Ligand SMILES: Nc1ncnc2c1ncn2[C@@H]1O[C@H](COP(=O)(O)OP(=O)(O)O)[C@@H](O)[C@H]1O
């Protein structure tokens with residue numbers, strides 16, 4: 001018999017220690033990819049506008065004249081201190097961008113994730129329960145179509161329909177402008193601040209702006225949830241323990257609720273770690289499509305400015321977020337599924 | 343057992359067949375038997391002869407595509423034809439099933455307590471956790487599971503303990519009829535003995551009638567009052583376990599007993615040939631191609647159920663009825679040597 005005592009904390013510690021090698025690999029990749037690009041960051045950003053001596057001076061100031069290995073170690077050291085660097089074009093610490101625009105991105109991704117999970121669970125359960133019915137086939141097709149369709153395409157479609165033709169919802173931006181002035185900033189998450197201060201009008205305004213981008217991004221990532229939940233429901237409904245439950249007279253509706261639903265959620269949680277990467281990349285395009293003032297919009301702006309350090313800093317920050325969330329997810333799974341904790 | 347007792351389960355001419363591309367697999371082919379209150383009936387036979395199909399068929403737990411005919415009388419109702427919802431209500435409180443593989447029969451994400459709560463709530467909505475716990479701990483105590491393990495997860499138990507949990511989950515309702523389909527086949531020998539003892543002691547505690555499916559004759563001797571021997575979808579012999587073991591009346595039973603390894607046998611006996619294809623079983627007695635005593639009549643006419651003086655029932659032309667056997671009906675089909683030659687060919 002396996003001793004249970006203390007095994008969960010030990011498992012958590014193991015997972016947490018895994019952060020180090022995972023981050024190391026990711027950061028190395030980010031660094032290499034950024035440096036493989038021809039030219040150096042300074043000439044890429046402001047080359048042609050300044051004289052060679054001035055470029056030289058700036059390279060030296062930003063440390064780009066040092067050997068690559070030194071820059072690399074320096075980069076790792078900075079990240080370890082949660083310093084993601086400073087933009088070249090407007091001399092902003094990346095951490096400032098995170099603080100100023102992170103709230104919008106967080107709001108969007110959390111809302112989109114909730115949309116995806118809701119759609120995934122509802123359609124996954126229906127498709128799994130009524131396998132091979134017309135509903136199942138339609139749901140499966142939609143699952144593939146939404147995943148295959150680019151976010152900006154879906155985004156423009158829903159914008160045209162709900163903001164354009166029907167005029168129900170605002171097409172762009174996170175607020176109508178008046179909201180920011182009504183709400184004092186505390187958390188940098190506008191929705192939370194507005195709720196906290198009881199600004200009903202502001203909350204409604206924020207939510208109205210959130211619907212279309214969150215739905216667009218949610219629909220984009222929900223396909224995987226739908227398929228995953230469907231397959232798991234199918235498997236669970238054929239599982240030996242479900243047959244045993246039926247042999248005790250347990251109703252089919254109860255089987256769906258307590259066996260199929262619960263067991264289908266475990267793999268969903270498992271892929272959340274992977275989904276975060278997809279969610280963030282989707283968020284970049286969604287923010288761009290809806291002029292959403294998040295980190296993704298900033299990233300796109302800096303890419304067009306060819307600001308290497310800004311791009312590298314933001315991507316590094318994304319990498320850290322992905323790693324941390326996937327580790328947290330592992331721990332959550334261990335809490336839900338007792339078998340994992342060996 | 344008292345002959346005048348009303349049977350709990352009374353099966354008459356039950357047939358189950360599976361539709362396949364090759365035609366209908368007649369897995370249960372006209373089976374009749376009675377099961378008395380508190381009685382344990384062993385069901386033996388080579389694998390593939392239809393034991394599981396019969397056990398599942400009795401409880402309406404056949405896979406989709408299986409068809410049935412005949413009668414399964416249980417407390418005044420025909421289980422074969424009752425509605426699905428009626429059957430669901432009876433599963434648990436009246437009818438129980440114990441499966442072969444205990445390792446996969448418990449939901450890994452649910453505590454043992456949750457399994458009991460789910461089962462009891464299915465039939466008594468709103469029953470309190472305390473009431474469930476009291477009932478569960480009582481039955482688990484009888485299974486030798488300590489109360490401290492009530493809130494454990496399935497993976498924290500060994501295979502033998504999980505099978506005892508499964509038995510507990512079936513017996514907590516005190517059902518009148520339980521089918522146990524090879525409950526110990528997946529377990530090791532020591533655990534097997536333990537489980538068999540628990541099943542054997544059942545009737546004292548629960549007054550449950552048990553159909554115990556197994557291919558292990560030792561288990562039958564140990565735990566069963568009566569035994570039914572199944573071959574190719576039919577019950578060929580049924581009677582008091584001790585009586586059948588001492589004096590088997592059907593050649594198949596005899597060969598099956600002879601092929602069992604025991605300390606007193608020298609060398610290994612086995613029944614030559616293989617069980618027939620159930621989509622196209624041989625005419626007459628299904629066993630006649632492998633039977634050392636086969637007669638001409640055996641390949642021509644289906645054998646007829648005969649009750650012998652010892653109370654055994656047997657379907658074999660050796661026991662008549664004589665008036666149906668034609669003039670040269672009793673001519674031997676073959677001598678033993680021919681059989682083995684045919685088998686080698
Ligand atoms: N779902 C099914 N579909 C088709 N044939 C089946 C199915 N289940 C069992 N059979 C066939 O029915 C016969 C009896 O099987 P089974 O009842 O499992 O025998 P046993 O339990 O005695 O080993 C076998 O020939 C088997 O191949």
Ligand SMILES: [Mg+2]
Nearest residue numbers: 393394395524
């Ligand atoms: Mg079987």
